[in-house]
Amino acid sequence: VNYRDRLDIIADILQVADQPARKTQIMYQANLSHSLLQKYLAEIVEADLVSFEVETNSYQLTFKGQEFLQAYKNYSKTNKVTKRYLNNLASKRRLLEEMCSKQATDL
Amino acid sequence: VNYRDRLDIIADILQVADQPARKTQIMYQANLSHSLLQKYLAEIVEADLVSFEVETNSYQLTFKGQEFLQAYKNYSKTNKVTKRYLNNLASKRRLLEEMCSKQATDL
Numbered sequence: 001v002n003y004r005d006r007l008d009i010i011a012d013i014l015q016v017a018d019q020p021a022r023k024t025q026i027m028y029q030a031n032l033s034h035s036l037l038q039k040y041l042a043e044i045v046e047a048d049l050v051s052f053e054v055e056t057n058s059y060q061l062t063f064k065g066q067e068f069l070q071a072y073k074n075y076s077k078t079n080k081v082t083k084r085y086l087n088n089l090a091s092k093r094r095l096l097e098e099m100c101s102k103q104a105t106d107l
Numbered sequence: 108v109n110y111r112d113r114l115d116i117i118a119d120i121l122q123v124a125d126q127p128a129r130k131t132q133i134m135y136q137a138n139l140s141h142s143l144l145q146k147y148l149a150e151i152v153e154a155d156l157v158s159f160e161v162e163t164n165s166y167q168l169t170f171k172g173q174e175f176l177q178a179y180k181n182y183s184k185t186n187k188v189t190k191r192y193l194n195n196l197a198s199k200r201r202l203l204e205e206m207c208s209k210q211a212t213d214l
Contacts, residue, residue, distance in 0.1 A: 007203050047207045068206045075199040082196050085189040092182040096114050099175045100154045 010049070011072040013040055014065050017050045020058040117156070118179040120147055121172050124157045127165040 004012065012030040021029070027037045041059065044050050049065035052058075061069070111119065119137040128136070134144050148166065151157050156172035159165075168176070 010207050044207060046209055049207060064206065068203065071203055075203060078192065078196050078199055082192040085185065085192055089185050089189050092185055096175065096178055096182060099171065100117050100151060100156060102153055
């Protein structure tokens with residue numbers, strides 16, 4: 001399982017708010033409990049990543065929110081590549097450790 | 108400071124033993140205490156990475172030891188690249204965290 005951290009959750013919310021969206025819509029599409037969504041919405045409105053439009057009762061991505069999403073996508077890519085490097089490194093390390101451990105019967 | 112771990116120390120010893128080398132020589136060139144060197148030499152002789160030649164009273168890299176050194180160099184390169192990726196990832200993450208933290212006065 002891949003648990004979402006704070007940044008992942010914020011990115012998921014912003015993704016939904018790319019089109020003006022109401023709270024319930026965000027809640028279901030971003031798969032969050034009502035209380036968690038409340039907490040995050042307060043934070044990201046305060047950080048100016050989304051704005052609340054009173055007339056339509058909906059949340060919408062700001063320019064800064066768009067920038068965040070771009071930067072998040074870039075970060076995600078780097079994250080994937082880094083994980084691949086870490087796995088590769090770990091297997092190379094295991095090989096070295098085997099080579100300098102006590103010899104089993106040679107094949 | 109960059110502390111050497113077990114694999115680094117073994118690689119340093121093998122590097123010295125690339126040419127037949129006596130215990131004192133290895134001790135100084137690999138920068139190890141006598142007791143640590145004893146411990147490591149016992150391990151790497153047992154693992155067949157170096158062999159001890161009684162006639163010349165010296166240690167010498169085996170074929171498997173050469174293979175280890177090759178694999179270690181490759182591992183070191185991957186290690187450096189991975190560290191660069193990790194640093195890059197951390198700075199991208201910091202940027203995102205700043206973007207979703209409470210707004211300071213806009214510049």
